[in-house]
Amino acid sequence: MKxxxxxxxxxxxxxxxxxxxxxxxxFVAFYAGAITMFEEPLQRxxxxxxxxxxxxxxxxxxxLVRAVLAAHPEAAKGYQVNLQIGRENPARVSWQAGDRGxxxxxxxxxxxxxxxxxxxxxxxxxxxxPVAQFVDVLHQQVGLMLDHEVAMPIMGAIALLYAIALVxxxxxxxxxxxxxxxxxxxxxxxxxxxxxxxxxxxxFSLPFHIVMALTAVVFAFHDQFYDAQGATFSHAEERPAxxxxxxxxxxxxxxxxxxxxxVRSLAREVPGFTPVALAYGKGRxxxxxxxxxxxxxxxxxxxPTYTLAILDxxxxxxxxxxxxxxxxxxxxxxxxxFFALHFGSFGGTGVRWAYFLLGLAGAFLFYTGNLLWVESRxxxxxxxxxxxxxxxTQVLGALTVGVPLGCIAGISVTIAAAKLLxxxxxxxxxxxxxxxxxxxxxxxxxxxxxxxxxxxxxxxSALAMACIPLSSxxxxxxxxxxxxxxxxxAGAAAIALMAAWNSTRRRVATGPADSVxxxxxxxx
Amino acid sequence: MSAPRLTSRDWxxxxxxxxxxxxxxxxxxSGLLAWAIGVSDTFFSARGxxxxxxxSPVWCIVLSLCFLFRSGLRAWAVLGLxxxxxxAALYATGMLEGMSA
Numbered sequence: 078m079k080x081x082x083x084x085x086x087x088x089x090x091x092x093x094x095x096x097x098x099x100x101x102x103x104f105v106a107f108y109a110g111a112i113t114m115f116e117e118p119l120q121r122x123x124x125x126x127x128x129x130x131x132x133x134x135x136x137x138x139x140x141l142v143r144a145v146l147a148a149h150p151e152a153a154k155g156y157q158v159n160l161q162i163g164r165e166n167p168a169r170v171s172w173q174a175g176d177r178g179x180x181x182x183x184x185x186x187x188x189x190x191x192x193x194x195x196x197x198x199x200x201x202x203x204x205x206x207p208v209a210q211f212v213d214v215l216h217q218q219v220g221l222m223l224d225h226e227v228a229m230p231i232m233g234a235i236a237l238l239y240a241i242a243l244v245x246x247x248x249x250x251x252x253x254x255x256x257x258x259x260x261x262x263x264x265x266x267x268x269x270x271x272x273x274x275x276x277x278x279x280x281f282s283l284p285f286h287i288v289m290a291l292t293a294v295v296f297a298f299h300d301q302f303y304d305a306q307g308a309t310f311s312h313a314e315e316r317p318a319x320x321x322x323x324x325x326x327x328x329x330x331x332x333x334x335x336x337x338x339x340v341r342s343l344a345r346e347v348p349g350f351t352p353v354a355l356a357y358g359k360g361r362x363x364x365x366x367x368x369x370x371x372x373x374x375x376x377x378x379x380x381p382t383y384t385l386a387i388l389d390x391x392x393x394x395x396x397x398x399x400x401x402x403x404x405x406x407x408x409x410x411x412x413x414x415f416f417a418l419h420f421g422s423f424g425g426t427g428v429r430w431a432y433f434l435l436g437l438a439g440a441f442l443f444y445t446g447n448l449l450w451v452e453s454r455x456x457x458x459x460x461x462x463x464x465x466x467x468x469x470t471q472v473l474g475a476l477t478v479g480v481p482l483g484c485i486a487g488i489s490v491t492i493a494a495a496k497l498l499x500x501x502x503x504x505x506x507x508x509x510x511x512x513x514x515x516x517x518x519x520x521x522x523x524x525x526x527x528x529x530x531x532x533x534x535x536x537x538s539a540l541a542m543a544c545i546p547l548s549s550x551x552x553x554x555x556x557x558x559x560x561x562x563x564x565x566x567a568g569a570a571a572i573a574l575m576a577a578w579n580s581t582r583r584r585v586a587t588g589p590a591d592s593v594x595x596x597x598x599x600x601x
Numbered sequence: 602m603s604a605p606r607l608t609s610r611d612w613x614x615x616x617x618x619x620x621x622x623x624x625x626x627x628x629x630x631s632g633l634l635a636w637a638i639g640v641s642d643t644f645f646s647a648r649g650x651x652x653x654x655x656x657s658p659v660w661c662i663v664l665s666l667c668f669l670f671r672s673g674l675r676a677w678a679v680l681g682l683x684x685x686x687x688x689a690a691l692y693a694t695g696m697l698e699g700m701s702a
Contacts, residue, residue: 415654
């Protein structure tokens with residue numbers, strides 16, 4: 078396809094600049110995002126066996142709920158009945174409450190309840206491992222562990238740059254698309270090879286990237302979008318108070334339907350839908366509310382691991398089926414599909430693996446993009462007469478090595494640490510461990526330069542990855558192994574990192590001396 | 602073609618037009634969409650959510666393609682005119698009657 082050469086050149090510049098600004102943050106987002114595809118198995122792997130008694134059968138849940146509400150009346154505001162119990166979900170009933178003296182801004186604690194063999198209430202604060210949740214937050218905030226309110230607009234800006242990078246990259250590639258697409262020129266010219274890999278990955282995962290860019294912009298800015306619409310359009314007035322006379326509040330006298338009966342009612346009304354949890358609560362006006370979380374393999378899910386249905390708390394009948402596959406209208410199906418396409422929560426395990434690989438390929442796409450930027454800048458500088466690389470090229474080269482490897486190693490070590498920390502693990506602990514490793518790697522690359530840094534940090538990353546199966550072996554006695562697939566995957570990744578180490582060593586030894594990949598000219 | 606050659610030099614003028622007026626356009630078009638599909642009750646209905654989601658592709662496309670304008674000034678002028686047209690249409694539909702400003 079023909080595109081005017083000045084347009085191609087202009088978009089090449091734009092592609093390079095938006096890429097270099099957003100590339101490293103996008104690497105973290107995609108690597109962590111790929112891991113969140115297996116958030117549930119990872120949580121099962123990382124969660125230690127709990128101290129609670131075996132959960133009561135679903136039929137006896139009302140007994141447990143009564144005991145919880147008698148001892149902890151604040152749980153009436155909202156508690157969850159878990160229908161599928163495992164290490165990742167250890168208790169039949171759980172609820173959240175703010176810290177003492179805390180308002181909605183304070184940290185919320187989750188409590189887990191069971192009935193002992195003597196019929197006595199047991200309440201436990203140590204729940205499943207928070208490490209999977211930590212990786213998810215790292216993904217959502219593109220690696221910036223700032224306050225959520227601060228991190229989200231930055232994430233949105235990165236997502237907008239990412240959208241520009243996709244369009245500009247496509248425009249740049251269009252004129253030579255047919256010629257270049259299936260070519261992988263792995264010859265003397267290493268830069269040509271990296272460019273071919275970059276183009277190949279970019280074109281073949283373009284639909285995935287379009288989905289991710291458009292949904293990420295919404296995830297970052299939905300508050301602002303809604304606020305702007307609410308402030309502008311007339312029907313927004315109806316939202317807060319003008320709902321007319323409220324129906325009389327049923328109050329406390331109405332008992333919500335027992336979980337076992339809700340499950341039976343759902344099985345009758347929505348066959349194929351498997352509920353995993355029921356959330357009982359009280360609205361602001363005191364009226365009872367009931368939501369069912371669950372999945373149906375035939376339809377996409379509204380959330381990463383489940384979809385939602387709003388039920389009538391007195392009868393268990395479905396009141397709002399916007400997100401309930403097969404029962405929703407076209408509008409609800411469209412909205413659900415946007416979420417499912419981002420979360421990969423459709424089509425079962427096969428799609429999760431596909432998304433996992435696409436996410437890793439995306440991370441690699443941004444890594445190759447950074448490499449290309451650094452290498453072409455070196456050439457331009459040499460043409461301009463510079464004998465050594467400028468400081469900024471050295472720094473970017475070092476960051477291109479330090480940030481991705483630091484992210485990979487940091488996530489590996491903090492996941493492995495879940496077994497060491499046991500029931501005392503908290504999200505801030507995992508964050509601290511991740512950041513210590515991440516900053517250590519990035520700092521090391523900056524001090525040692527990209528080439529030496531890569532040669533030294535790759536085996537360190539492999540070791541960090543190997544910590545995951547090692548921790549499983551060391552703590553097998555106190556923490557019986559579940560989901561060995563996590564250990565196998567980490568072991569394979571460690572081997573892949575060692576292979577990368579091997580080829581990097583060769584390249585550093587034999588590559589051109591003025592390359593960022595040469596060990597000779599790095600600052601001491 | 603005798604069109605002047607495009608360069609990336611005037612990127613700030615063009616990108617700022619794409620960022621600001623792209624948002625204004627996206628908001629206006631989402632209002633027209635809301636009117637067309639009949640978002641009546643709250644914005645959290647499925648239709649209301651769809652109108653919100655529509656802002657993302659519009660904003661992204663305007664922001665990505667705004668570099669094709671000949672200059673930053675032209676980008677501001679053309680996107681400004683387009684926004685004025687969309688918001689005039691919004692006014693005609695009565696969607697702006699409850700504006701809080």
